[in-house]
Amino acid sequence: MSAALELFVERGYAATRLEDVAARAGVSKGTVYLYFSGKEALFQAVIREGLLPALEQGERLAAGHGGSAAQLLADLLRGWWELVGAQKVGGLPKLMIAEARNFPQIARFYHDEVIVRGHRLLGQALELGMARGEFRRCELEPTLSILFAPVLMLAVWRHSFVPCGCTDGPPEAYLESCIDFILRALAPESARGGETPT
Amino acid sequence: MSAALELFVERGYAATRLEDVAARAGVSKGTVYLYFSGKEALFQAVIREGLLPALEQGERLAAGHGGSAAQLLADLLRGWWELVGAQKVGGLPKLMIAEARNFPQIARFYHDEVIVRGHRLLGQALELGMARGEFRRCELEPTLSILFAPVLMLAVWRHSFVPCGCTDGPPEAYLESCIDFILRALAPESARGGETPT
DNA sequence: CAGTGGTGACTGACCGGTCAGTAATGTAGG
DNA sequence: CCTACATTACTGACCGGTCAGTCACCACTG
Numbered sequence: 001m002s003a004a005l006e007l008f009v010e011r012g013y014a015a016t017r018l019e020d021v022a023a024r025a026g027v028s029k030g031t032v033y034l035y036f037s038g039k040e041a042l043f044q045a046v047i048r049e050g051l052l053p054a055l056e057q058g059e060r061l062a063a064g065h066g067g068s069a070a071q072l073l074a075d076l077l078r079g080w081w082e083l084v085g086a087q088k089v090g091g092l093p094k095l096m097i098a099e100a101r102n103f104p105q106i107a108r109f110y111h112d113e114v115i116v117r118g119h120r121l122l123g124q125a126l127e128l129g130m131a132r133g134e135f136r137r138c139e140l141e142p143t144l145s146i147l148f149a150p151v152l153m154l155a156v157w158r159h160s161f162v163p164c165g166c167t168d169g170p171p172e173a174y175l176e177s178c179i180d181f182i183l184r185a186l187a188p189e190s191a192r193g194g195e196t197p198t
Numbered sequence: 199m200s201a202a203l204e205l206f207v208e209r210g211y212a213a214t215r216l217e218d219v220a221a222r223a224g225v226s227k228g229t230v231y232l233y234f235s236g237k238e239a240l241f242q243a244v245i246r247e248g249l250l251p252a253l254e255q256g257e258r259l260a261a262g263h264g265g266s267a268a269q270l271l272a273d274l275l276r277g278w279w280e281l282v283g284a285q286k287v288g289g290l291p292k293l294m295i296a297e298a299r300n301f302p303q304i305a306r307f308y309h310d311e312v313i314v315r316g317h318r319l320l321g322q323a324l325e326l327g328m329a330r331g332e333f334r335r336c337e338l339e340p341t342l343s344i345l346f347a348p349v350l351m352l353a354v355w356r357h358s359f360v361p362c363g364c365t366d367g368p369p370e371a372y373l374e375s376c377i378d379f380i381l382r383a384l385a386p387e388s389a390r391g392g393e394t395p396t
Numbered sequence: 397c398a399g400t401g402g403t404g405a406c407t408g409a410c411c412g413g414t415c416a417g418t419a420a421t422g423t424a425g426g
Numbered sequence: 427c428c429t430a431c432a433t434t435a436c437t438g439a440c441c442g443g444t445c446a447g448t449c450a451c452c453a454c455t456g
Binding site for chain 1: 208209210211212213292294295296297298299300302305306309313337339340341343344345347348350351354357358359361362363364366367371372375376379380382383385
């Protein structure tokens with residue numbers, strides 16, 4: 001599955017040959033069929049098993065968090081980058097974006113079990129901050145999509161343009177810029193200054 | 199080329215059959231080869247011809263703009279949505295993200311001629327705002343990527359998850375939320391309040 | 397020797413690309 | 427106006443390569 005993830009992310013579903021997946025995994029093509037009923041089942045398994053552990057870890061992090069809402073939000077984004085974005089599973093968003101229309105039921109699953117759940121997680125931090133007066137009042141839904149888009153793009157980029165020699169800066173610095181940008185946009189109307197994240 | 203754009207965006211490069219492109223264009227497969235030397239040449243043509251006109255129009259808009267930097271930035275983003283995001287070419291970013299690694303030289307072209315050029319355009323608005331004191335001082339590069347990511351994601355989403363029944367709200371409202379979010383994040387450290395875009 | 401896990405040659409469908417052929421539109425000549 | 431030839435635009439059957447999926451066979455273990 002690790003080999004399949006790499007190749008699917010690298011080349012896309014249709015352009016990935018099962019023989020190559022098998023070769024990278026160090027087995028023969030027939031062996032793949034001992035564990036997966038076919039190419040699509042392998043794809044589905046890669047998607048389903050890839051992100052759920054990280055999501056659960058994120059939920060644990062949120063549950064046991066004691067700091068400010070800004071801290072929680074920043075920690076969630078940093079945690080997502082470390083656990084997902086910077087790992088091999090960080091290619092899954094790109095893969096899912098590319099293949100969603102060809103596999104509507106898998107896209108549905110990804111949407112319901114990954115995106116919606118992730119938004120719920122970030123939404124907790126946002127609501128906490130609004131309740132506490134740390135953040136200004138705003139609509140949850142567009143705001144969640146907007147604030148997650150830059151870090152999501154970071155992961156997508158690293159699996160599309162970056163390998164083509166289109167360089168970008170160090171991802172950690174970019175991530176910190178994102179967090180800074182987001183916290184500024186969420187700051188209450190009045191009372192500004194000095195809310196730079198630690 | 200219009201038919202090819204639609205199908206490439208819908209299914210991805212590898213999963214698109216030239217016979218289907220021909221059928222949608224109302225011609226036969228052989229005819230495609232009268233105008234393009236092969237599948238990859240068709241792909242390249244779709245990418246190259248797709249976005250350059252819109253980019254030029256954006257540059258004209260920026261050149262002849264008299265309002266505030268915030269106005270210019272908002273107009274550029276709205277213009278991008280109307281001219282690109284909401285049109286068929288709005289699927290190109292998704293397509294390019296999905297296929298960049300399989301076509302490095304086309305990805306290079308797209309990066310240099312579309313992304314970098316687009317950033318330069320938005321960068322003008324950002325620099326203008328900083329010079330005028332409308333925006334806080336910040337690094338150009340990460341900021342441009344961050345502020346464009348949400349609207350880019352909007353276009354990508356509409357060609358991946360939305361057609362799978364994963365609904366989202368009206369794009370125009372989301373776009374206005376983006377603009378509001380961005381302008382808040384760019385506001386100077388002091389002096390806040392009432393900078394809602396008109 | 398039975399059972400288990402693994403192999404890789406093989407098959408058949410599929411699709412990019414080719415090309416001999418057809419139809420439509422000149423156009424020249426009587 | 428009719429006929430014959432030339433040119434252009436297009437067609438779709440066909441070919442060859444590729445790859446998902448199959449299955450007869452192998453090797454190892456207890």
